[in-house]
Amino acid sequence: MSQETENIERTTAEYKNLSEKFTTQCADYNRQYCSIYLARLKEMEALLMERITKKWGDRFPICKLHKLAEVSYDKCVVIGTIFKDQKLKPSILKQLAEANQLTPQPVLHHFTDETDRLFLEDELQRYQLLGTLDVKKLVTGVTCALLGSDMGNGKFMVEDCVFADCRPQIEKPIFNEDVFVVFVSAMNFIKHENFISNLELFAYWLCGMVGDGDTVSRIARIVIAGNSIKTTTEKHIPTISLTSRVTESTETIEAVKSFDYFLLQLSELVDVDVMPGEHDPSNHILPQKPMHYCMFPKSSVYKSLNQVSNPYFFSLDGLKIFGTSGQPVRDIKWFSEVTDPLDALESCLKWNHIAPTAPDTLGCFPYYEKDPFILDDCPHVFFAGNQEEFGTRMVTGSDGQKIRLISIPEFCNTFQAVMLNLKDLGCDTIDFDTSK
Structure with missing residues (x-):
């Protein structure tokens, strides 16, 4: 390794987790929805x-x-x-x-x-x-x-x-240099043997081993937006029992171990936020609590690994980023003629609600005092994971708010991650398809 490579330092940004209202659910199930x-x-x-x-x-x-x-x-x-x-x-x-x-x-x-x-x-x-x-x-x-x-x-x-439209938005912070956040979703580790070379390429790229070390060193954070363990669930016969329980398969347990080792590789290099998805080992209804650290004994020893909620709201040097693992967008597409996830995200901003179909067709906790899915302030970036393909759009709110919308593709099918530049909110994909 050259002296120049050894001296490269990774860019950092001040991080704040703003998702407290999604992790303090009331467990009172005695009330009607x-x-x-x-x-x-x-x-x-x-x-x-x-x-x-x-x-x-x-x-x-x-x-x-x-x-x-x-x-x-x-x-x-x-x-x-x-x-x-x-x-x-x-x-x-x-x-x-x-x-x-x-x-x-x-x-x-x-x-x-x-x-x-x-x-x-x-x-x-x-x-x-x-x-x-x-x-x-x-x-x-x-x-x-x-x-x-x-x-x-x-x-x-x-x-x-x-x-209701978009809430007030603080002025976008000024970044004098490029600072990147990488988004990836649907890593589907239960099937990772089918694309292990693509996952390895992702890890090697993050190490700077495949060139472009200067750009890679400016990555301040990775956000893994759900369905890391699997992207589909096993079929079960519907039941009216309130006490039914499904035991996780051996396949799932092995997938969690493999994902833990992968997170270990990433956490040695950069801060990583792991959101649960619809088919991950977390509570099924929204908001989903962070996956438990005990499932990741190898990677959880690093402070750079953050198990976070879904939805997830955070800031980097004051720039606010908000998103979900994709369930609200999927539900809007199912129950309307909206087909583009970016249109669904834009509608959520216009409605000032990130999951309007909950609890009608999307499961959520039985809140009765305050609806946590109402946006209190307008983010600079709004994303949805586990979409069929990448998409991005800059939209303007009624009071001049500027929001970057991002549709994050499924890695297991597209082998793509998304890289966002906080300096200008420029956004594009990085391709890890080893067959090309």
Whole structure:
């Protein structure tokens, strides 16, 4: 090794984990899930009032849904939560019937239909929505304010709408030199023998052994965005038992050991954040707690290894980065006509909610005081892991916020990682395909 290579020092950046609200879940399961929607509506009402004033001023009265039948406004504004009625939405009763071969069903991964209808709900009332709202682009759980007229018989004609939109954003910190963060997802170690050479190339590249040592030395952090152990789950017959438990297979245990050794290699070189994914050994419902250190006895001795939550919010030298392992984006794509994960991410910013379909079709903890999935401030980078392909876009919020959106591809299928430059938020992939 040359003297020049020996003297290269890795770039560092001041790190802060801002994900506390995702790791302090209340374990009270005695309440109904409807309380989440009430907590969400209560928090979002104040944000929506700001948008109502900004867009319509005081030209139209604001009316509660249950009061519509008692007043005679030509036009008014109502606030509530969208419910999307979908006949193709999965049902546990249908799954049980299928398991007992009573009514076989085709396997679906897209649940929209021409008969889908939108409703608006608040604490006491539900109204069917007609008019200008795009049924195909919305999902259950989105909170909004609607301008329109009561048509009678529980129907409301919508003329215009506003969403909470992006929260205020601090000014992007200035970086005088390049500082990189590498994102990777779906390493799928249960099948890693099929692409072990690609994983080795990734580790060698990070060591600076395949050239471009100056660029590699400017990598301050690696974020592994879920599904590191496996990308699919074993098929089990649906059950109504509340005490059912699935024992992890020997394959999974061996995959965790292999992943631990891989993390050991990375942690010797750079700070690594490991997020759990849908199929990783963590709690299944959101927010997912950090995977336990006892599963990684070799790598966990390094302070550079950080087991973090999903969703994950952190900052580097003041630049705020937020993302998930992809479940909310996948769910939005399943229950709407949105097909591009970047469009789903942009919609989440517009709705100011990172997981609107929870708890309707996406599992989450039964919160009843505060909804943790509401964005309190606007990040500079917003990412989603475990997507089919890489994508990126810079979007601008209603108050001039600039956000870099990133769709992180599955490494086990694309052999790609994503490298983000904090200096200018430039973003591109690094390819580790050894067959080329």
